[in-house]
Amino acid sequence: MAVVQGAEQVKKRIRAILTAPHLAAFLPATMIFAYWYGGEHLMVLVAILFPGLLAIGGTLTRPSPASPQKIDATTGLPKRTKLIEHLDFGFMPDAEYEKSCLVLEIDEITKLADQLGPVGIEHVLRIVSGRLRTALRETDLVCVLDVGRFGFSIDKRQRVDLEATLQLAARLQAAVSDPISLDQTRVLLSSCLGFAMPGRSPEANGEALLSAAESALSFAIQSGPGSIRAFSNGMAPRVGRIEHNRETLLRALDEGQIKPWFQPQVCVKTGRITGCEALARWQHPTMGLIAPGAFLPAIAKAGLLERLGEVVLYGALSAVRDWDNEGINVSTVAVNVSADELNNPTLSDKIKWELDRFDTSPERLVVEILENVITQTEDDVAIHNVKALALLGCKIDLDDFGTGNAAIASIARFNVHRIKIDRSYVTHIDTDIDQQNMISAILTIAKQLDIGTVAEGVETHAEHAMLATLGCDHAQGYSIAKPMPAETFLQWALTHEQKRTADVVVPKLA
Numbered sequence: 001m002a003v004v005q006g007a008e009q010v011k012k013r014i015r016a017i018l019t020a021p022h023l024a025a026f027l028p029a030t031m032i033f034a035y036w037y038g039g040e041h042l043m044v045l046v047a048i049l050f051p052g053l054l055a056i057g058g059t060l061t062r063p064s065p066a067s068p069q070k071i072d073a074t075t076g077l078p079k080r081t082k083l084i085e086h087l088d089f090g091f092m093p094d095a096e097y098e099k100s101c102l103v104l105e106i107d108e109i110t111k112l113a114d115q116l117g118p119v120g121i122e123h124v125l126r127i128v129s130g131r132l133r134t135a136l137r138e139t140d141l142v143c144v145l146d147v148g149r150f151g152f153s154i155d156k157r158q159r160v161d162l163e164a165t166l167q168l169a170a171r172l173q174a175a176v177s178d179p180i181s182l183d184q185t186r187v188l189l190s191s192c193l194g195f196a197m198p199g200r201s202p203e204a205n206g207e208a209l210l211s212a213a214e215s216a217l218s219f220a221i222q223s224g225p226g227s228i229r230a231f232s233n234g235m236a237p238r239v240g241r242i243e244h245n246r247e248t249l250l251r252a253l254d255e256g257q258i259k260p261w262f263q264p265q266v267c268v269k270t271g272r273i274t275g276c277e278a279l280a281r282w283q284h285p286t287m288g289l290i291a292p293g294a295f296l297p298a299i300a301k302a303g304l305l306e307r308l309g310e311v312v313l314y315g316a317l318s319a320v321r322d323w324d325n326e327g328i329n330v331s332t333v334a335v336n337v338s339a340d341e342l343n344n345p346t347l348s349d350k351i352k353w354e355l356d357r358f359d360t361s362p363e364r365l366v367v368e369i370l371e372n373v374i375t376q377t378e379d380d381v382a383i384h385n386v387k388a389l390a391l392l393g394c395k396i397d398l399d400d401f402g403t404g405n406a407a408i409a410s411i412a413r414f415n416v417h418r419i420k421i422d423r424s425y426v427t428h429i430d431t432d433i434d435q436q437n438m439i440s441a442i443l444t445i446a447k448q449l450d451i452g453t454v455a456e457g458v459e460t461h462a463e464h465a466m467l468a469t470l471g472c473d474h475a476q477g478y479s480i481a482k483p484m485p486a487e488t489f490l491q492w493a494l495t496h497e498q499k500r501t502a503d504v505v506v507p508k509l510a
């Protein structure tokens with residue numbers, strides 16, 4: 001690295017000498033000298049060779065052009081190699097400052113790219129990259145590592161310790177989460193971040209430091225949206241997104257390593273449990289618990305989304321049966337249905353068959369579909385499935401509401417039971433007037449259409465209280481409980497109901 005830098009410097013100096021204007025002044029003197037020394041022939045030769053030599057020297061010493069492959073076409077930011085070079089400087093003995101490496105990835109980037117389409121996602125990435133660049137000092141560097149993944153090299157000045165790095169991490173996440181306008185709608189993002197301090201790097205070079213930060217990012221993604229993790233020595237360095245081959249995934253699905261966990265939904269006013277959502281989790285034998293953000297893309301790539309759907313549905317209906325047997329009433333369980341599954345013409349038959357097998361009445365199963373599905377045309381298989389499931393008696397929840405482009409009026413045509421207001425609209429609703437106005441508008445229209453509402457991602461009691469004031473029906477989020485295994489859910493539900501009826505922990509919010 002240092003050798004390459006040094007060679008570039010020498011080339012630069014020689015070129016400066018060879019291309020300096022005053023060099024041309026030597027031409028007449030050189031020609032006279034050649035005439036004295038070797039006569040007419042030598043003078044003619046020098047007259048021809050002198051400019052030629054200068055031209056060749058200038059060409060040979062021309063700095064290597066920035067290769068277009070080194071620049072990301074969408075954002076104009078440099079790529080991985082540049083970041084490694086920059087981080088390498090921090091390990092040089094004469095470096096003024098050491099460097100820390102941070103890596104940030106927009107949550108659920110694949111899902112987002114599908115939702116927004118190629119033009120939309122490029123617009124979003126350009127805005128995000130601009131904001132990230134301005135959040136840094138001039139001497140710091142931001143690069144693109146993958147779609148929606150950015151790497152940073154940060155000067156570790158005297159006062160830049162762990163605390164300051166965490167603050168910077170939060171600042172970068174805030175830059176990503178500021179609303180982005182796109183075609184008269186607002187796109188609201190969140191992101192995960194991993195970082196590695198130079199002192200913790202497995203080896204004293206940029207590549208090792210970056211790989212440590214990417215490893216920390218993998219752990220952050222595993223922990224769920226919005227997480228931050230620092231690299232520690234126990235983490236095995238990983239580069240890029242985690243890849244799992246089809247066999248590993250199939251085995252994980254078949255052997256019960258991947259199964260649903262359950263997150264409660266409660267009535268906003270009374271706190272009563274009204275249902276739950278089944279969310280896939282992978283209990284990996286060596287890597288520990290993995291959240292879907294870190295393995296769903298691999299499942300989709302391996303063409304195993306339908307198999308995942310079967311595993312989660314089976315797990316969800318088994319859990320409901322077990323809870324019933326224990327005498328705890330969780331009236332509904334919701335499953336997420338991917339576009340792949342919805343495009344299978346036999347989906348509604350498969351679900352009917354499973355419900356019959358468990359002897360569960362269809363209205364206890366909620367099918368969550370993404371908002372974009374209802375923008376498709378009537379004769380689509382997906383629409384046919386949604387209608388067939390509604391006819392069967394299943395409830396339909398419109399997931400991530402507000403992130404797609406469904407005309408709200410078209411919801412009525414599809415027997416949608418509830419809309420699930422995306423977490424991005426719920427965050428800071430207690431303090432942010434724009435958020436309040438947005439949710440008020442959604443709630444008003446939902447009431448007019450006689451459709452229920454669930455707020456997703458309710459993280460604080462203050463947000464919960466504001467939702468009660470605004471008149472949202474149901475809430476789901478960390479302030480109530482995080483997703484948990486079926487057995488833990490049973491215990492949690494029993495305790496929650498006891499406390500609620502004793503009116504100790506869950507006071508009436510209305």
Ligand code: C2E
Pocket residue numbers: 224225226263278279280291292293296305308309312336337338399400423456457458459476477478479483
């Ligand atoms: P989703 O359907 O929108 O699920 C809600 C996500 O928000 C879950 O992430 C949940 O753990 C998280 N969450 C809940 N409350 C809070 C909160 O208060 N704060 C924050 N920051 N997050 C909260 P999870 O489990 O990581 O799932 C991510 C996405 O993966 C889901 O988003 C869904 O699109 C997909 N997914 C999960 N399970 C399945 C599945 O079985 N099948 C399919 N096709 N997709 C699934």
Ligand code: CA
Pocket residue numbers: 277336368399
């Ligand atoms: Ca969902």
Ligand code: CA
Pocket residue numbers: 399400420422423456
């Ligand atoms: Ca959602």
